[in-house]
Amino acid sequence: MEAILKVEKLSKCYGKLLGKTQALNELSFQVMPGEFLGIMGSSGSGKSTLLNCIATVIAPSSGKIMMAGKEVTALKGKELSNYRGQEIGYLFQNFELLDNLTGRENIMLPLSLHGISSKESAEKLLQLANYLDVADVLEKFPAQMSGGEKQRVAAARALILNPGIILADEPTGALDSYNAKILMEKLTGMNQREKATILMVTHDSGVASYCSRILFIQDGAIFHEVRRDYPAETQPQFYQRIIKVIARLGGGDVNVF
């Protein structure tokens, strides 16, 4: 099977000469279609930078990002906005819902942005809303929703255009453990049922245990990888293993669930 996302020797350097920070250092990895990949690492290890490079929000200093065979860094104009809008779905730590739009309008935003008729996607919207348990809050404004609801509405927005890959930067960061659990179950469900590809950054070993594979990065480079032995290994067992890895790697600064 061909990898959907290939990252090759990606480097990102912030600042010039003085006060230079090497956030990513020749980092390479691949994501297979249908994979649920987690990225863990201490604070400042370059996780967000990596995700933002893939999302084209920041430009890498060198290296290559190939999405479905296309060189992402070379995209321009319409192709670039189509890529941002349709090929990737982005989940933010703080949801980033537009607070003056209702839930429904937020979910429809990518359609409205890319000039796609909302009729076509009406069914998709209903299906997603039901699955993510947000059908009741579609007419509410974000201020009237709970954090969990907001993040699930944001998830529906990320999924509405059937993106090739979902990028999530600590999607549970602003949620309590109960809501985090619901969100992770829903994402896992999407991953297993719809074969959605997910690339998620997290600090949280509990959240990470939903992944099928986890990359550990430090100082902008991968230094360890664990893979869940599915289905033989249960989620709690995988969780134990993650904790052990973290302890063994001496990452006292990695947040433990």
Added chain:
Amino acid sequence: MFSKLIFRNSKRNRKDNGLFFSSMLICIVAFYIILSLKNQDVMIFLEKMESDAISRLLSMIPILYAVTLFLLFFLIYYAGKIQLEKRKHELGIYLILGMRRSKLFVLLLLEDIQGSMMALLVGLPIAIFLSEMISLVTARVVGLGIIGHQFSVSGGAILWTAIGFFLVKLVAFLLLGLMIARQQIGNLLAVAPDGARKQLPKGIYVLAVFMGAILLAKAYYMGISGQSWRDFKQMGMTMIFGLAGTLLLFFGLRVVIGFLIQIKRNRRLYVYNFRQIEEAVIYSSGKLAISSLLVLAGLGSFGAGVAVGSAYLQTVQHISDYTFTADYATINHGLISHHLDSYFSDLFEVKIGLMDGDNQDKEELLQMKAVLQELEKLPKTKEQTILLKHLRRETRPYLISLSGYNELQRLAGQPILKLKEEEVVIYQHPDFTFGKELLNHIFAQKPQIFLNGENHYITGKVESLPLVTDRAITLAFALIVPDNKFETYTKGNYEIFLNGSLKSEWIQQKGLMGAVLEVNQKLTDAGIEYESYLQNMGRQLFYSVATSYLTIYLAIIFLVIANTMIGVQFLVNQQKSKKRLKTLIHLGADYQILCQSAKKQINWYFGLPVLIALISSQFGVRALLTGLLPGYLQQDLMQQLLISGIMIVFLGVMEYIYMILIKHFSNRYIFSLMEPERSE
């Protein structure tokens, strides 16, 4: 270090607040132009003839100046407040870093002064240039000729512009500065919470829209029916209804926008755009309503100016340049002996005399029974009643000799009148034409009248060419009769007026005004008595120039303030929406899409207040025509259309300029967001 900070901040303020800066410039220019009014060629010229009126006009300018300074104060205060609000965080940081409050205050003050200096340095040269241009253009338009033009800079105007501008800025600054300097650091650093969305039940907004519409309709009605002009109280009521109506309408407008959102068109970012507009309508309905009222005020003063100005220009037709009060032989002799005859062409006599007859008391010399009967038969209107009253009083008319009047017809490029022995034509001076349509309708049937008991008929239409160059002779009602009848009925007791025009080569060479001025001098030296078109023209010119200057000035000030308010409102809201824009970019919005979206919103931001003001202004024009103009011009629909047309074009130009400006600033802001950077 400190001065560098001031310099840099002040530069950034100008850039961030380009809109505000541009509006300052316009105000400076307007100030200078109005203050240097007496240096304008036209004014210098008019001062020779209408010095009383001019000095009255010039004495009004300080009042106007004070009023606009007062208005400007609010604009500056408002814009300054928003600017400081935006910098609150930055100022808090200065304090935290240990800057003393007094020093912060001085920093802000110096920044402000530097900004004002820049505005003056840029604005004054523009103002002087424009003022010169206006002077030249008006001189050319009114036929003064531009040869005598002298470049002039009014030191007084510069001084007062600068003083007024600094004064207003300083007062606004002190108020704002004190407010900021007193605040706790914590307050400065905290992000202002966006007012919670407190919504009342929908019914209330629907009610507001209805009430607003009803109140506005009532105000419109009072205005156009003339009710408002009856007394102060009625006028006040109209104002209050209009004001309250507009405020309520804007308050309820969210329902309309909400409805538009529900339509959910499939246009790009349709819902988003309307939610943004909705937010503006909800959070700042008052500001939008006030901007709308300011636009209306601007349109109102402009409309009034055009109405009054054009009324003065319209009334008297220019046929001859000179009138002498003697017969041809005398005057021609005088002209030839002073070598002035070569200046003149088309000398002709107009004879006017009061009718005389056999009747002892001279009361019933004219009898118009048939005309009065016909008039009585017509439907009873105000016009008909007044006309009847007038005509009943006309029992001893003035007469005009046909040959003289036909000369006027010829010069005016109209067919000459051919009258049979017993035919007459009715004459009314253009200032007094009243009920012309009704009269023409009756005269079409050639009604019978009696002059000195003899049988005559009225024929043709009402004639109203001015008989002489000035308003010295303004006959409200007279009969044009064949020359032999004229001799008979005046019993040889009449006045002769000799009209004459300047040769056209001469006018082309000097401009009409220039030529008239020069010949006047020569005639005076020669001791020949004359009336020149100049007196008349001077008066007309004075009224139209004065009204157009003042009203256009006011209109521009009002519109500048309104548009700046709207524009600042949009730009502030756009900056408040920074996070939303970033999210949109994340979701794949590109520069074009965002600019397009901002453009739509700008159109609505300006469109809503302007549209409502425009509707109100149409009724306003009607009301102005009812209230301000003399009766004979009221029914003129063309006039109304003309004024509305000019007003719309004027407004269109102003709005276009402002919208372009705001779109430019908006695009620049969006561009600054497009650069890839961290989103956290």
